[in-house]
């Protein structure tokens with residue numbers, strides 16, 4: 299009888315898994331509650347600065363994707379979400395859906411990357427701002443947050459992908475399309491993935507509240523703007539920065555994080571301590587499991 303009771307306890311405890319986050323570099327990350335795994339912005343393929351030359355082409359590198367998925371212990375995916383269709387957020391999305399499962403959600407440009415990469419119509423869903431997707435105990439809401447210019451008012455690979463994009467293609471063929479941020483709700487907690495480094499006016503996420511904020515640092519307009527407009531406004535207890543590692547260099551396999559040029563991480567950390575002293579700042583490590591909620 300005691301054995302039976304203990305077994306029941308163990309089974310019911312393990313059924314209530316923790317809500318966890320794993321980072322795979324740039325803005326590629328997985329969220330899982332032990333039953334459902336969501337994968338965002340799959341981009342593991344190494345693309346060098348030389349690949350930006352107009353005559354060069356790029357395509358997904360399955361070995362690199364499999365290496366990092368295997369290292370992070372991800373063997374099944376229930377859905378793939380893409381915030382915008384630049385290559386450093388979407389290049390591996392078709393391969394991930396084909397190899398690890400799930401369905402691809404994103405803009406019409408992202409859908410065209412999926413279709414060009416060999417996904418079938420029922421493996422791709424085009425979404426609009428305000429859309430909410432439910433998967434297991436997760437709900438994922440899409441917000442319109444336009445991409446920032448790369449320098450001055452110039453944005454590289456601007457516009458939309460209007461037909462299936464069949465690789466190999468040039469970096470600039472991955473046109474930005476619509477850009478989303480995501481509010482991810484789960485009975486254990488809410489997570490906001492802020493996919494761009496600025497707070498717009500009007501701010502579509504003004505009312506969004508979250509326990510954890512996944513915050514894009516790359517291309518940020520001002521640290522103060524992100525902290526006041528996003529960290530403090532959401533009421534987040536934890537902030538996990540993203541997109542601060544150097545995706546233009548090969549990802550080191552020894553766990554070192556090479557910082558993207560011009561990211562000023564110390565300035566970000568110092569400003570966080572001054573303006574949001576009660577908020578935990580967690581610098582992610584590749585494949586390390588971060589428990590967001592028990």
Ligand SMILES: [Zn+2]
Nearest residue numbers: 382384445474
């Ligand atoms: Zn981009």
